[in-house]
Amino acid sequence: MNATVLIVDDDPVQRRLAEAALTRDGMAVAACGDGTAALDHLAERRDGVSAMVLDLVMPGMDGIAVLEALRQRGDQVPVIVQTAKGSMDVAISAMRAGAFDFLVKPVAPAKLAKAVRDAVKVAESGQRRATPETFRKRAASRRQGVDLIGNGPEMTRVKRLIAKASASDIPVLIEGESGTGKELVARAIAGRGARATKPLVIVNCGAIPDNLVESILFGHEKGAFTGATEKHTGKFVEADGGTLFLDEIGELPNAAQVKLLRAIQDGHVEPVGARGGRTVDVRLVSATNRDLIAAVQTGRFREDLYYRLNVFPILTPSLRSRTGDLPELVDHLVERQARKAGLTGVPKVTDAAMEVLGAYDWPGNVRQLENELFRALVLSETGVLDAPDFAHIAAQLDGSRRPIAPMPALDRPLAPAADMPFPPAAPDGVPEPPPLRERPAADRGHCVPLLGADDHARPLAAIEADAISHAVSHYDGQMSEIARRLGIGRSTLYRKLREYGIVGGRN
Ligand SMILES: Nc1ncnc2c1ncn2[C@@H]1O[C@H](COP(=O)(O)OP(=O)(O)OP(=O)(O)O)[C@@H](O)[C@H]1O
Numbered sequence: 178m179n180a181t182v183l184i185v186d187d188d189p190v191q192r193r194l195a196e197a198a199l200t201r202d203g204m205a206v207a208a209c210g211d212g213t214a215a216l217d218h219l220a221e222r223r224d225g226v227s228a229m230v231l232d233l234v235m236p237g238m239d240g241i242a243v244l245e246a247l248r249q250r251g252d253q254v255p256v257i258v259q260t261a262k263g264s265m266d267v268a269i270s271a272m273r274a275g276a277f278d279f280l281v282k283p284v285a286p287a288k289l290a291k292a293v294r295d296a297v298k299v300a301e302s303g304q305r306r307a308t309p310e311t312f313r314k315r316a317a318s319r320r321q322g323v324d325l326i327g328n329g330p331e332m333t334r335v336k337r338l339i340a341k342a343s344a345s346d347i348p349v350l351i352e353g354e355s356g357t358g359k360e361l362v363a364r365a366i367a368g369r370g371a372r373a374t375k376p377l378v379i380v381n382c383g384a385i386p387d388n389l390v391e392s393i394l395f396g397h398e399k400g401a402f403t404g405a406t407e408k409h410t411g412k413f414v415e416a417d418g419g420t421l422f423l424d425e426i427g428e429l430p431n432a433a434q435v436k437l438l439r440a441i442q443d444g445h446v447e448p449v450g451a452r453g454g455r456t457v458d459v460r461l462v463s464a465t466n467r468d469l470i471a472a473v474q475t476g477r478f479r480e481d482l483y484y485r486l487n488v489f490p491i492l493t494p495s496l497r498s499r500t501g502d503l504p505e506l507v508d509h510l511v512e513r514q515a516r517k518a519g520l521t522g523v524p525k526v527t528d529a530a531m532e533v534l535g536a537y538d539w540p541g542n543v544r545q546l547e548n549e550l551f552r553a554l555v556l557s558e559t560g561v562l563d564a565p566d567f568a569h570i571a572a573q574l575d576g577s578r579r580p581i582a583p584m585p586a587l588d589r590p591l592a593p594a595a596d597m598p599f600p601p602a603a604p605d606g607v608p609e610p611p612p613l614r615e616r617p618a619a620d621r622g623h624c625v626p627l628l629g630a631d632d633h634a635r636p637l638a639a640i641e642a643d644a645i646s647h648a649v650s651h652y653d654g655q656m657s658e659i660a661r662r663l664g665i666g667r668s669t670l671y672r673k674l675r676e677y678g679i680v681g682g683r684n
């Protein structure tokens with residue numbers, strides 16, 4: 178993809194984060210600090226800009242005004258709106274004013290890159306800019322072409338469970354590490370069975386500010402709270418008749434957990450600020466990359482809700498536990514990424530390169546593999562992907578190509594509540610899913626020095642900055658994962674990134 182993306186944000190840190198996310202994805206970027214400069218930039222070199230990432234709240238000309246000006250000019254550049262003020266109404270106004278998509282800050286680098294890629298793809302295919310209506314419907318069409326690669330025992334089991342799950346409306350909980358294909362599994366379930374032609378509505382519970390979760394899930398009435406200037410239909414109602422995919426369900430705040438439980442039990446949803454509600458017919462699929470049962474044990478997640486959601490568990494295996502699928506996955510992903518990168522041929526991956534890829538333990542799983550292949554494809558000048566194209570992966574292999582030792586499994590009972598109709602109807606012969614495993618704690622050669630070059634203790638802040646920077650690289654910029662692993666909140670993480678001047682990319 179030959180994309181130059183114009184980033185418009187008055188906050189230099191946000192500009193840098195967005196720049197890092199997009200350049201890492203192989204895109205060229207330009208940046209402006211205000212709306213007027215952005216419009217000038219577009220007027221001067223419009224041909225070179227294939228998408229724009231626009232902050233909504235800026236001094237002077239704000240994002241909505243920029244969108245209006247573009248519309249008046251007839252400029253069709255696709256715009257992804259970013260907003261820190263998580264007001265649904267503002268986001269909807271932006272969509273009305275012609276934005277292609279909107280994201281609520283903080284946005285994970287991979288999500289931003291994906292939104293931009295989607296926008297460019299649609300713009301290049303000559304489709305009109307999305308209206309709020311098409312924006313909603315897009316989710317339904319996205320599930321086309323779900324391609325779950327892997328024929329080893331782990332993926333075969335997952336595919337069998339998908340087939341079983343889609344034969345009924347049983348609630349499914351997909352558990353697995355980041356990047357293992359949970360969303361892909363959810364799309365596969367929704368794309369089969371009786372609801373295949375009905376909407377699939379996806380909600381990332383971790384990406385919505387706490388105070389908006391309820392209104393996004395269940396809707397709100399006009400005037401229900403400050404800033405609610407219009408009535409809003411919730412995701413449950415949007416998904417009526419179809420499937421609702423609640424991603425990162427472990428991030429759901431407590432009050433929303435209570436309301437969700439009620440909605441599942443009664444099939445009845447009540448918009449925020451409404452007197453009554455309505456009945457909905459929704460098939461629920463949820464996903465989590467954290468150990469939910471541990472969250473239940475610490476009281477972070479309601480036990481009754483856990484059992485309601487976890488009627489049919491599907492565990493997506495880590496890539497390191499299914500290295501047998503690696504050659505097939507690499508072939509598939511190289512082809513897909515080559516198409517994405519606009520290459521004419523599909524580069525061959527040498528045996529030496531496969532050996533490097535096979536020895537690595539892939540903490541970011543298939544998504545990380547996909548990113549590595551994309552980066553290698555973009556950087557390679559030979560039309561062949563060889564071991565040196567994966568030098569920084571090789572550098573993490575500890576010298577010896579040792580296989581990564583599995584960690585002892587966490588004991589994780591999966592007994593359903595007594596009143597649940599399942600597992601009596603459990604898939605026959607399918608063994609209990611293996612428990613979620615912790616990533617190996619082995620240091621893989623990384624250590625943060627405690628002494629400086631002067632042989633004196635380094636300041637704690639410098640050690641912390643090193644630890645955070647390593648985590649950013651280790652988890653491939655996945656901010657919620659990084660915050661969780663480091664045991665700090667996401668806003669604290671973002672503050673520290675700003676304080677220490679760490680950008681979201683690998684170092
Ligand atoms: N079995 C697979 N076959 C082909 N592609 C896969 C497979 N698993 C994952 N992928 C690809 O890897 C990327 C990540 O997958 P997905 O978004 O479904 O993971 P996830 O588990 O939801 O990750 P996260 O926890 O970070 O949200 C996607 O581009 C997806 O297409």
Ligand SMILES: [Mg+2]
Nearest residue numbers: 356359360424
């Ligand atoms: Mg996901």
